[in-house]
Amino acid sequence: MALLDLDPSVVATARELAARAAEPVVSLAKAHTTVAVERATLRLAGITGADSTHRAGDVPWVNRVIDTVREQCGLEHGVVLPAFHALREHNLGTLTELAEATAAGQIQFRIPTGKDLTAARKASTSAVSKGLKSVDRNRAQRDKLITKWGDPAQRPWIYLIVATGDIDEDVVQAQNAARAGADIIAVIRSTGQSLLDYVPEGATHHGFAGTYATQENFRIMRAALDDVSKEVGRYVRLTNYASGLCMPEIAVLAGLQRLDMMLNDSMYGILFRDINPIRTFVDQRFSRQVHARAGIIINTGEDNYLTTADAVDAAHTVTVSQLLNEHFAHEAGLPDHLLGLGHAFEINPKVPDSFRLELAHALLARELFPDAPLKWMPPTKHMTGDVFDGYLLDGFFNLAGVLTGQSILLVGMMTEAVVTPFLSDRDLALKNVRYVLNAAGSLAEDFRPAPDGLIVKRAHQVLGEAVGLLERIVDDGLLNAIADGTFGLMKRPAHKGKGADGVVEKAPEYFNPASEMLEAQSG
Incomplete structure (x- = not known):
């Protein structure tokens, strides 16, 4: 599909500018680690479980180890060297045993030297390698099941959210949604989990407007969707959120439990959760390397900008963010077919001609990123509570998705801004999608906007504005642009935000076998 006659030189300039804008941030990410990256590494190495004796509630064992290592010898060299040296020094069998001894005050961590250093490097590399091999097996199993059960016959894939707070109830809603036609089930996270600097343990039944992202909840839902996939005769994909203060850990857990898609945006946590920018860029790079290894499609979050900024005036900021997300993803090793850019x-x-403007923006994204599985998000900001207007507006959204060749279509709810949708609401919303997809068929084959019409002119205008903004960002620096409120009208200075104290500059002797293996893969 090439309907907009975009100037290849302008497109090339936009990508070149995005790469130049991103380069200093990539260098910054490579020079730092975070507590979350180090925790993710120990999770790959096999640590599990939590300290249930703590007076403030369960504390994951991985947090116990990381916090103690940082207190006793710092994280500048990474966590695996002191952790695996202590494991050998105290003749302990597992990292979980090490965590228990740490909590009991029996371990004094230090950076090993000489033969002890060599032994710690070897042992940690072996343990992390086993974790990554488990991720590899899950990727191979996904491919096997897709071959066995089949993929959805049509595009776009139909993406539907469940969010009850109770993983068992989520299973009921998810399986019913798959039977009704959903191809992708997203389990939205409990409100505020992105600001927790730990990952809860076990199955949960008490989330708020969503269900906690935990390894056990991932396992339960994956098993439930495998059951219904076999029943409906197509592989149903599972989505969750690799964002917030535990982004790298949740990416690892997703790889270990065969999730298929993860929300993972380079700037969402900065802008909408006030997480420190440097922390976010370090964490997102590692998490994307994990996603690339696991074959997980990421979903970026540009749609959120349009909930705080005007969707017409700020359209070019979406394009800029997509170009930046594309570069950050490629640099981390994610190929185009795993890059679910959002809009x-x-x-x-x-607004007069609002539908034509929506088509222009959607076509621009489609033509700029022809090989990416674009994720098309439904109306939320202007849903008034009138379910009849909402149902009609969602129908127009679905039609725009068909006309512009979108890849992943998130099902809009007519009860948006009224209630958390019921099963009946989801059923009606899926009927809306099915009707439009069936009635429109391959209508995109017949859709040809006039070369000198509003749609084509608007797309060229937005691309030109995006290039202008990227030129400014290259001059001023991406971190300064974020601090100035360029994206979503949110001003986030580089030195502020939650989690800033979890960022650590790497020492020259820093060692992390997960980073080394993932870096070799992305290279």
Whole structure:
């Protein structure tokens, strides 16, 4: 599909500018680690479980080890050297045993030298390698099951959210949604989990407007969707959120439990959760390397900008963010077919020609990123609570998705801004999608916007504005652009934000076998 006659030289300039804008941030990410990256590494190495004796509630064993290592000898050299040296020094069998001894005050961590250093490097590399091999097996198993059960016959894939707070109830809703036509089930996270600097343990039944992302909840839902996949005769994909203060850990857990998609944006946590920018860029690079290894499709979050900024005036900021997300993803080893760039149908329906403008923006994304599985988000900002208007607006959204060749279509709910959707709401919303997809068929084959019409002119205008903004960002620096409120009108200075105290500059002798193996893969 090439309907907009975009100037290849302008497109090339946009990508070149995005790479130049991203380069200093990539260098910064390579020079630092975080507590979350180190925890993710120990999770790959096999640590599991939590300290249930703590007066403030369960504390994951991995947090116990990381916090103690940092207190006693710092994390500048990474966690695996002192941890695996202590494991050998105290003749302990597992990292979980090490964590228990740490909590009991029996371990004094130090950076090993000489033969002890060599032994710690060898042991940690072996342990992390086993974790990555488990991720590899899950990727191979996904491919096997897709071959066995089949992929959805149509595009876009139909993406539907469940969010009850109780993993067992989520299973009921997810399986029913798959039977009703959903191809992807997203288990939205409990409100505020992105600000927790630890990953809860076990199955959970008490989330708020969502269900906690835990390894056990991932396992339960994956097993449930495998059951229903066999029943409906197509592989149903599972999505969760690798974002927030535990982004790298949740990426690892997703790889270990065969999730298929993860929300993972380079700037969302900075802008909408006030997480420290440097922390976020370090964490997102590692998490994307894990996603690349696991074959997980990431979903970026540009749609969120249009909930705080005007969808017409700020359209070019979405394009800029998509180009930046593309570069950050490629640099971390993610190929185009795993790059679910986000955009949204959020123009005020009262704006004249709003539907034509939506088509222009959606076509621009499609033509700029022809090989990416674009994720098209439904209207939320201008859903008024009138379910009839909402149902119609969602129908127009679905039609725009068909006309512009979107890859992943998130099902819009007519009860948006009214209630958490019921099963009946989801069923009606899926009927809306099925009707439009069936009635429109291959209508995209017949859709040809006029070369000198509003749609084509608007797309060229947005791309030109994106290039202008990227030129400014290259001059001023991406971190300064974020601090100035360029994206989503959110101002986030580089030295502020939650989790800043979890960022550590690497020493010259820093060692992390997970980073080394993932770096070799991305290279």
